[in-house]
Structure formats: structure tokens, C-alpha cells
Amino acid sequence: MDTIIQGKAYVLGKNIDTDQIIPAEHLVYSLSDPEEVKMYGKYALSGVPIDQAGLPEGGVPFVEEGDFASPYSIIVAGPNFGCGSSREHAPFALKVAGAKAIIAESYARIFYRNCVDGGFVIPFETPQPLNKSIMTGDELSLDMENNRLTNLTQNITYELRPLGDVVNIVQAGGIFEYARKNDLMASSEA
Amino acid sequence: MAQTITQKIFARAANRKFVDPGQSVWLNVDVLLTHDVCGPPTFDIFKQEFGPNAKVWDPSKVVVLPDHYIFTANEHAHRNIDLLRQFAAEQGLPNYYDVGTDRYRGVCHVALAEEGFNLPGTVLFGTDSHTCTSGAFGMFGSGIGNTDAAFILGTGKLWEKVPDSMKFTFEGQMPDYLTAKDLILQILGDITTDGATYRAMEFDGEAVYSLPIDERMTLCNMAIEAGGMNGIIAADAVTEAFVKTRTSKPYEIFHSDPDAQYHSMYRYNVEQMEPVVAQPHSPDNRATVRSVAGTPITKSYIGSCTGGKLTDFRLAAKILKGKKVSVTTNIVPATVLVASQLETEMYDGQTLRHIFEEAGCSIALPSCAACLGGPSDTVGRSVDNDVVVSTTNRNFPGRMGSKFAGVYLASPLTAAASAVTGKLTDPRDFL
Incomplete structure (x- = not known):
């Protein structure tokens, strides 16, 4: 696990549900075929209504028309990020598009589990809303060891909530890597 | 403990x-x-x-x-x-x-x-x-x-x-x-x-x-x-x-302890409650049907794991019997069994299927269908600025297809009553 993640912020509102993260019509693509996987990058966050996309101004697509990756690597959002369906295609799509971490006030349970257990993006929680102060395009630096987020553009540092128990799974890179290290799969190794 | x-x-x-x-x-x-x-x-x-x-x-x-x-x-x-x-x-x-x-x-x-x-x-x-x-x-x-x-x-x-x-x-x-x-x-x-x-x-x-x-x-x-x-x-x-x-x-029945x-x-006392909807674009955006009655709709959708089971269709049939729908109304039974029950379950001397057909509903084959939008040829998928009253479970932007559509989540009674009038309608107007 990198200890510092640096990149541009992409700011969203509250209750960003999985249909906004990856609309259901795109769920037909393979998650293993390299050519089809690109489609998840292309359509990541394409369901967000355009006026809500890339706050505070809106009108900023996460991935530009014709591209398969996003220039933004840290998503900043309000409460209940990832609510709705169980589709793991959602954190997968964010990863394929190039997102490394999410900073939200809270997460829906299944999305949070999927981020951690699948090792896709790191879901940090912030005790105070940051999606009003951070602006889309701001350069951020996320210090994972010290749970600290610095907005390099505005020169402000914020404390994030520690990842808690799941830090071991995040550090291992997912539930399988964690389970292997801790002998939890011993009885079922093929 | x-x-x-x-x-x-x-x-x-x-x-x-x-x-x-x-x-x-x-x-x-x-x-x-x-x-x-x-x-x-x-x-x-x-x-x-x-x-x-x-x-x-x-x-x-x-x-x-x-x-x-x-x-x-x-x-x-x-x-x-x-x-x-x-x-x-x-x-x-x-x-x-x-x-x-x-x-x-x-x-x-x-x-x-x-x-x-x-x-x-x-x-x-x-x-x-x-x-x-x-x-x-x-x-x-x-x-x-x-x-x-x-x-x-x-x-x-x-x-x-x-x-x-x-x-x-x-x-x-x-x-x-x-x-x-x-x-x-x-x-x-x-x-x-x-x-x-x-x-x-x-x-x-x-x-x-x-x-x-x-x-x-x-x-x-x-x-x-x-x-x-x-x-x-x-x-x-x-x-x-x-x-x-x-x-x-085998199975085992558990109950919560009284002092859990x-x-x-x-x-809640159900006798004091009213029919409600969740307005666009969130399932918690509640309003009584009375307070939004008269809002024009373009589609009514009765289906899914939430609202496409036998009781849902029995309730819808109570309203639709002898009436005509005035907007596109999709009946999507959740399963093959529910679909077969539409043929055998009677209300007031007619099968549920007959009641829905007479009312002008279109009956689809059992699947998740447009509850989550689905591929572009999915039956009931919302298009453009559709305003849908639906017995499904989510109404976040784009959930039923079009990003520009609005979805009102409602009971099968409310979805059926609204299908008849073409406007959000409290089912008590028909019962």
C-alpha cells in the first residue's frame, strides 16, 4: 500500500448511489476481459446528473467524452456514498477510471465492504463535511499512515477517521490476500 | 444475556x-x-x-x-x-x-x-x-x-x-x-x-x-x-x-428477548397512517399521496421483488377491475409462479390477468425488467422526461433508465389508481 496518495479532487454531493457510479445498463461487460474492462472506466460516475458532477460548479464529467480514464484520483463526497445496489462493478469502475481513494462522510455497508475486500479504492471517512470546502480540481495529498488529508491548492490540512479494524485488509490489498496471510483459507486451498 | x-x-x-x-x-x-x-x-x-x-x-x-x-x-x-x-x-x-x-x-x-x-x-x-x-x-x-x-x-x-x-x-x-x-x-x-x-x-x-x-x-x-x-x-x-x-x-425459530x-x-399505529409515495429522486423523499395528488404521470409500473408479487397484483386488480388505464401501464410479475397465479387467481369473478388486459395494461414476462433500467430494449424502461409511478424500490437519478425521468415509488394500490387517472391519485378515491 502506498503511504501517500497525491492527485486531483473530484467533488460530489450526498447519497451518490451505485446507479450513478455505474448505470445498470453497463453491467453487462466482463470484469476480466481487458478490452471490456475499459468500458467501466469510460462510464464511471456517468450516471451523476451533470449539474451535480464536479462540485461546486457542476458540469464537469469525471471522465471526458471518448476517454477511458479520469484525471481525478481522489473523490470527495458527502454522507452515504455508494448506497443502493450490491454491484461490485461500482468500486471496480472507479478503480479502472483511476480513482485511488474516496473521502466521504459515510458509506453504505455493501459498497464499503466491496472497496475494502476487493482492494479497489480506499474508503476514508471524514468527521466533518469536506465536499463544501474542497473544490473539483484541487490538488490533494492523502497521508495514509497519519490519516491526514492536505489540500495543496488551498493549503489546509484535515484529520480523517482512522480506518480501524479494516486497515489490515486494506494493507493486505483485499480479503483474499488478508485471509492467506492469516491462514483463513487453509482448509479450502485447491 | x-x-x-x-x-x-x-x-x-x-x-x-x-x-x-x-x-x-x-x-x-x-x-x-x-x-x-x-x-x-x-x-x-x-x-x-x-x-x-x-x-x-x-x-x-x-x-x-x-x-x-x-x-x-x-x-x-x-x-x-x-x-x-x-x-x-x-x-x-x-x-x-x-x-x-x-x-x-x-x-x-x-x-x-x-x-x-x-x-x-x-x-x-x-x-x-x-x-x-x-x-x-x-x-x-x-x-x-x-x-x-x-x-x-x-x-x-x-x-x-x-x-x-x-x-x-x-x-x-x-x-x-x-x-x-x-x-x-x-x-x-x-x-x-x-x-x-x-x-x-x-x-x-x-x-x-x-x-x-x-x-x-x-x-x-x-x-x-x-x-x-x-x-x-x-x-x-x-x-x-x-x-x-x-x-x-429443518429450521429453528428465534425471537428477540423481551429485555434485548x-x-x-x-x-406506529397503522390506523392513523396514510398512503405515501417517495418522490424523485430518493426513497426517503416521502409525501402523502394526498399532498401530491394531481401530479401528471406518463407511466405506471407494477413489478419487481418489491411490488411484483401475488398480493401486489391482487391489490392492483381491486382498483383496475372494470376501469381503463390512461397511461402506459406495465404489469411485470416477479416470477413464473406469480405469472401463473395471474391466470388462476380470481377477483370478483375474473382472473387477475383478464382484469389487467381489459384495463389496457401490458403484461410482461417475469424478470427484474425496468426496475433497474436494464439494456436499452428492456420492457418498461423509462425514456426522456418520463414521470413514472412505480411499485419498485429505488428512484435515484437514472434508476429506471433515463437520467431525466422522475420516479415516484408507491404501493400497488396507488400505482393502479394513478394509472387510471393519469395523475398521482390516492387509492381511497377508488376504494
Whole structure:
């Protein structure tokens, strides 16, 4: 696990549900075929209504028309990020598009589990809303060891909530890597 | 030590006497459910992690019910069904319900109940957020992603945090204009879409126990819309009667201890409640139907795991009998069994199917269909600025297809009454 993640912020509102993260019509693509996987990058966050996309101004697509990756690597959002369906295609799509971490006030349970257990993006929680102060395009630096987020553009540092128990799974890179290290799969190794 | 029903089920599945909320435990899984959208990637991860020749932990405990993208020309969707078929054959899975055969069932949460997989006291995980529907049988059911599902496929286990419980008690006699959908939309308006995140939602009270099993399923189905880990109703004689006609497998009935600790408790008297809708674009954006009555609609949609079961159609038929719909009205039975019941169930001397056809509704084949939009040729999919009144479970932007459409979540009574007038209409105007 990198200890510092640096990149541009992409700011969203509250209750960003999985249909906004990856609309259901795109769920037909393979998650293993390299050519089809690109489609998840292309359509990541394409369901967000355009006026809500890339706050505070809106009108900023996460991935530009014709591209398969996003220039933004840290998503900043309000409460209940990832609510709705169980589709793991959602954190997968964010990863394929190039997102490394999410900073939200809270997460829906299944999305949070999927981020951690699948090792896709790191879901940090912030005790105070940051999606009003951070602006889309701001350069951020996320210090994972010290749970600290610095907005390099505005020169402000914020404390994030520690990842808690799941830090071991995040550090291992997912539930399988964690389970292997801790002998939890011993009885079922093929 | 006093425990809630959810704690007791966790304790049983973790081989412990009791468990504390907040504690993470490894659960032995009784059933793993998957479908055509999340099955193929789950199987991929399973093979990648456990090896190309690995066998699932227990083939009898894996239930594969394709239901999402069934009646479409989309080739990728067809390929996903092929991948399910291939994996089921390789692994010798007895509980695969193949598309295009007489084993096809339809929407997984409803079919799971019909096929006798829902047993009180057991633990079900499924690669679908509405797996919480099965909590109506006094069991634990919860949605997970593909990675967690692949882990279960190989090991039969999963870690889960023991949830705090919230209790919702409904007292009084259910009025004929109120349905389980109105009760859960009422709760969502009160606690919002993250009001139960990581918690169990336990439903209780004489009004809940007066409901048939499919209405109890509606109540538990939308626990996820409040962020709940599970919804749960302790089993009673109604549950047992349903289960016993479908399976002879053993089960254990648990009840919450009277002095169990709850995160919070809510009480409602159903006799004082009104039909409600969730307005665009969130399931917690509640309003009484009366307060938004007259809002023009372009479509009415009655279907899905939430609102496409027999009781939903019985209720809709009460309103639609002898009337004509004035907007496109899609009737989408959840399963093949529900579709066949439309032919045999009578209301006032006519079959439900006859009533819907006479009213001008279009009846689709059983699947998830437009509840989640689906491929562009999906029946009932919203287009442009459609305003839909729907018995489904979510109305986030774009959920039923078009990003520009608005969806009002409602009971089957409200959806039927609104279909007749072409405007949001309180069902009491017709009853």
C-alpha cells in the first residue's frame, strides 16, 4: 500500500448511489476481459446528473467524452456514498477510471465492504463535511499512515477517521490476500 | 444475556452462545445466492483465487437464479447467462434455474422463497442488495459484492460485524387502503436513506403479523434503502405454513428477548397512517399521496421483488377491475409462479390477468425488467422526461433508465389508481 496518495479532487454531493457510479445498463461487460474492462472506466460516475458532477460548479464529467480514464484520483463526497445496489462493478469502475481513494462522510455497508475486500479504492471517512470546502480540481495529498488529508491548492490540512479494524485488509490489498496471510483459507486451498 | 433475533442467528452461525453488537465474527453460511449480473464476475474471482479446478464448498448451498437481463437482445447479457450455465455444469450445481427452460423462475428473492430456500434461523448472503427480503422468514439475509461471494464459494464463511438493531412496531388493524409498501416508505421518510446503515431493522406488532408473507417480504426488502444490513420479522404460523409446503429441511425459530437492547425503537399505529409515495429522486423523499395528488404521470409500473408479487397484483386488480388505464401501464410479475397465479387467481369473478388486459395494461414476462433500467430494449424502461409511478424500490437519478425521468415509488394500490387517472391519485378515491 502506498503511504501517500497525491492527485486531483473530484467533488460530489450526498447519497451518490451505485446507479450513478455505474448505470445498470453497463453491467453487462466482463470484469476480466481487458478490452471490456475499459468500458467501466469510460462510464464511471456517468450516471451523476451533470449539474451535480464536479462540485461546486457542476458540469464537469469525471471522465471526458471518448476517454477511458479520469484525471481525478481522489473523490470527495458527502454522507452515504455508494448506497443502493450490491454491484461490485461500482468500486471496480472507479478503480479502472483511476480513482485511488474516496473521502466521504459515510458509506453504505455493501459498497464499503466491496472497496475494502476487493482492494479497489480506499474508503476514508471524514468527521466533518469536506465536499463544501474542497473544490473539483484541487490538488490533494492523502497521508495514509497519519490519516491526514492536505489540500495543496488551498493549503489546509484535515484529520480523517482512522480506518480501524479494516486497515489490515486494506494493507493486505483485499480479503483474499488478508485471509492467506492469516491462514483463513487453509482448509479450502485447491 | 439478552439478545435480539439477529444476534441469536449470528451466534448460531458463529458457534457461540451470544454475540455483542460491534463485534466482528465469522459466520457459517447456509445459502449463497447469485444471479446473471454478479454471478459471472464472482465465478471469475473464485477461480482466480482458489484455482481453475477448485470446487465450491457445498454445491447444494449455492443457488443461481438468473433474473436481471433476460428478455433482451443484448449479446453481453446472453453471454453472462452462458457463463452461469457453464459454471453450474462444471460444478454440478443442483440449484441452477436456467433461462429458456422450464426451470427458469424469475426474480431471485421471490423465487428463493417459492423454492423453499428461506428457512427461519438461517444465514443467507447474496450478490444483490435486496437479499434482505428473505428476513421476512425470521432469518438473516444480506447483500454482498462479488469478492465476498467468491470467498464464501470457496470457504462457506464470511466475516460480518454484529449489527445494532432498530425496532419498528406497527400496531392496529391494517386499513384496506394501506400496504406494506406504505409502511416501509413511512419509515424511510422518518429515518432517511442512511438511517439504518450497518444495523438490523426488526419489524414487529399486530399489523405486521396480520400481513401475508409476500407483504412481509416487501417490508424487509427495502431495509437496504435505509442502509440496513438486514430486515427481519420473527417467524410465526404464517411463515411455517409457507415453509412447510415447500421443503422438509429443518429450521429453528428465534425471537428477540423481551429485555434485548435496541439502538432505537419506533412505534406506529397503522390506523392513523396514510398512503405515501417517495418522490424523485430518493426513497426517503416521502409525501402523502394526498399532498401530491394531481401530479401528471406518463407511466405506471407494477413489478419487481418489491411490488411484483401475488398480493401486489391482487391489490392492483381491486382498483383496475372494470376501469381503463390512461397511461402506459406495465404489469411485470416477479416470477413464473406469480405469472401463473395471474391466470388462476380470481377477483370478483375474473382472473387477475383478464382484469389487467381489459384495463389496457401490458403484461410482461417475469424478470427484474425496468426496475433497474436494464439494456436499452428492456420492457418498461423509462425514456426522456418520463414521470413514472412505480411499485419498485429505488428512484435515484437514472434508476429506471433515463437520467431525466422522475420516479415516484408507491404501493400497488396507488400505482393502479394513478394509472387510471393519469395523475398521482390516492387509492381511497377508488376504494
